[in-house]
Amino acid sequence: MIKLLTLSALAALGSASLAHAAPNADPALADRGAYVAKLGDCVACHTGPSNQPFAGGRAVPSPFGDIYSSNITSDPKFGIGDYSLDEFSRAVREGVRKDGARLYPAMPYPSYANISDDDIKALYSFFLNRVAAVPKQAPETKLVWPFSMRWGVGLWDWAFGPDGVTPNAVATDAVARGKYLVEGLGHCGSCHTPRGFAFQEKAYHGDDPLFLSGGEIDHWPTPSLRAGGSGPGLPSWTQEEIAQFLATGRNAHGAVTGEMKLVIEHSTALLTDEDNLAIAAYLKSLPASKAPRPTPASDATQRLTAAKVDPNSGERLFLDNCSACHFVDGKGAPPAFPPLANNTLVNADDPAGMIHVILAGSRLPSTPYAPSDLAMPNFDWRLSDDEVANLATFVRSAWGNQAPAVKPDQVSKVRERVVKENREPSAGPIFTDP
Ligand code: HEC
Ligand code: HEC
Numbered sequence: 385m386i387k388l389l390t391l392s393a394l395a396a397l398g399s400a401s402l403a404h405a406a407p408n409a410d411p412a413l414a415d416r417g418a419y420v421a422k423l424g425d426c427v428a429c430h431t432g433p434s435n436q437p438f439a440g441g442r443a444v445p446s447p448f449g450d451i452y453s454s455n456i457t458s459d460p461k462f463g464i465g466d467y468s469l470d471e472f473s474r475a476v477r478e479g480v481r482k483d484g485a486r487l488y489p490a491m492p493y494p495s496y497a498n499i500s501d502d503d504i505k506a507l508y509s510f511f512l513n514r515v516a517a518v519p520k521q522a523p524e525t526k527l528v529w530p531f532s533m534r535w536g537v538g539l540w541d542w543a544f545g546p547d548g549v550t551p552n553a554v555a556t557d558a559v560a561r562g563k564y565l566v567e568g569l570g571h572c573g574s575c576h577t578p579r580g581f582a583f584q585e586k587a588y589h590g591d592d593p594l595f596l597s598g599g600e601i602d603h604w605p606t607p608s609l610r611a612g613g614s615g616p617g618l619p620s621w622t623q624e625e626i627a628q629f630l631a632t633g634r635n636a637h638g639a640v641t642g643e644m645k646l647v648i649e650h651s652t653a654l655l656t657d658e659d660n661l662a663i664a665a666y667l668k669s670l671p672a673s674k675a676p677r678p679t680p681a682s683d684a685t686q687r688l689t690a691a692k693v694d695p696n697s698g699e700r701l702f703l704d705n706c707s708a709c710h711f712v713d714g715k716g717a718p719p720a721f722p723p724l725a726n727n728t729l730v731n732a733d734d735p736a737g738m739i740h741v742i743l744a745g746s747r748l749p750s751t752p753y754a755p756s757d758l759a760m761p762n763f764d765w766r767l768s769d770d771e772v773a774n775l776a777t778f779v780r781s782a783w784g785n786q787a788p789a790v791k792p793d794q795v796s797k798v799r800e801r802v803v804k805e806n807r808e809p810s811a812g813p814i815f816t817d818p
């Protein structure tokens with residue numbers, strides 16, 4: 385069939401960047417879909433080094449090799465422009481591609497399985513009507529054998545995937561809404577739930593005490609998000625403080641670093657206050673999995689101000705390098721300078737995240753609610769492995785903190801990674817607002 389296109393129709397096609405007629409152009413539905421895409425943080429993984437939103441090509445690391453995200457723009461050849469609603473739904477909720485091949489669980493479909501039909505329709509409308517087509521092939525994923533065989537993922541799903549998922553239609557109260565978001569679109573468990581030998585999340589639902597009990601991503605410890613009861617970490621944050629952290633990346637207890645920065649920038653900072661409060665309400669409803677640590681004996685502020693201080697001691701190194709911003713009492717000046725007393729990252733059993741911040745520095749993300757340029761400087765050029773170990777050991781035992789001592793070889797391992805990151809910058813700046 386031959387179609388006659390007028391010049392103006394051609395121009396309209398070009399400017400709207402829609403490669404083909406969209407199946408459902410209800411603008412309110414597509415608007416809702418744009419918000420659901422933020423809840424799901426789709427842009428963070430599906431935008432690669434070329435910085436074209438949703439064009440794919442970002443390497444998601446797994447123990448079996450890098451898995452490249454797909455092009456999910458409306459391009460009919462290289463993207464998902466020719467997917468029907470059902471095909472889209474199977475890919476997102478069940479991990480099955482249009483051609484029947486299995487997706488690797490680097491795409492968090494085990495969590496997305498609970499997305500409601502309404503939200504899937506809205507997402508579909510957003511991707512097909514609003515996301516500009518990018519006619520470009522995303523890089524092919526090549527894992528080592530036997531993981532190179534996609535059909536094996538079917539067995540994996542059967543053995544380790546979530547079961548008994550009930551798509552949640554309408555959440556009736558804040559806790560139910562929060563559960564829907566955290567277990568589903570927010571896929572918080574993919575980083576905050578410990579993984580088993582087959583890289584599977586050990587639990588997918590809040591009634592299992594392992595769910596959100598803390599995990600690890602790329603050698604960085606992720607804290608427990610189970611915020612009920614009492615004890616250090618999230619149980620000592622109020623619901624409002626948790627919501628504030630999600631909206632701005634900081635609060636009276638700490639400031640965000642590591643992979644969580646991306647989650648905040650691309651997802652939680654862009655959500656409504658009601659949704660962040662709902663997430664917080666749900667986390668508060670989960671009883672904490674760890675018993676609180678006993679209260680400590682020594683007073684670090686006294687140790688610091690004691691007259692004789694050895695120049696290589698952790699105390700001295702802290703006074704010289706850190707106290708200007710974090711203060712001798714370790715309380716910092718939140719929200720600008722986070723407290724180190726009772727700080728979750730500082731108290732993590734695995735010190736790798738904290739060592740990374742000391743060596744490489746960190747910059748707080750700028751969010752709509754809290755624009756920021758504050759940075760923690762890097763100390764890798766200034767402090768040796770021994771010095772960082774002494775310093776970190778001191779900070780982890782001061783002001784009520786109680787975490788195991790740090791050894792120099794733990795520092796040298798993180799230093800190798802920091803050197804590598806500086807040599808080959810990762811995915812590069814990520815697109816901010818679709
Ligand atoms: C944690 C990273 C991550 C997030 C978040 C993520 N994806 Fe993915 N997605 C991937 C990866 C990696 C693949 C490719 C997996 C493979 O090749 O087996 C993929 C594949 C897909 C596919 C299959 C495309 C095809 O070729 O059939 C669709 C559709 C998709 N994602 C949609 C979404 C949507 C919609 C969202 C947000 C609700 C989302 N993704 C969020 C990592 C992610
Ligand atoms: C891509 C991995 C990733 C995902 C997905 C993720 N997080 Fe995180 N999160 C982290 C890391 C890493 C940290 C530790 C950051 C730090 O050390 O400052 C963290 C820290 C946090 C903290 C601070 C806890 C504390 O005690 O300091 C909260 C609250 C949090 N995340 C909530 C969430 C919620 C809610 C979700 C889902 C909407 C989520 N996270 C999804 C990686 C992730």
Ligand code: HEC
Pocket residue numbers: 637638639640641702705706707708709710720721722724727728729730738741742746747748749758759760761763775779
């Ligand atoms: C110039 C001010 C400044 C100095 C000096 C400084 N910091 Fe920081 N620090 C910050 C800021 C700002 C942040 C928040 C940045 C972020 O989270 O991305 C931060 C964050 C941190 C964090 C992460 C806290 C969290 O909640 O995740 C740790 C740990 C830390 N600093 C330790 C130290 C140590 C140890 C020293 C001394 C070697 C030091 N800092 C020196 C400003 C400073």
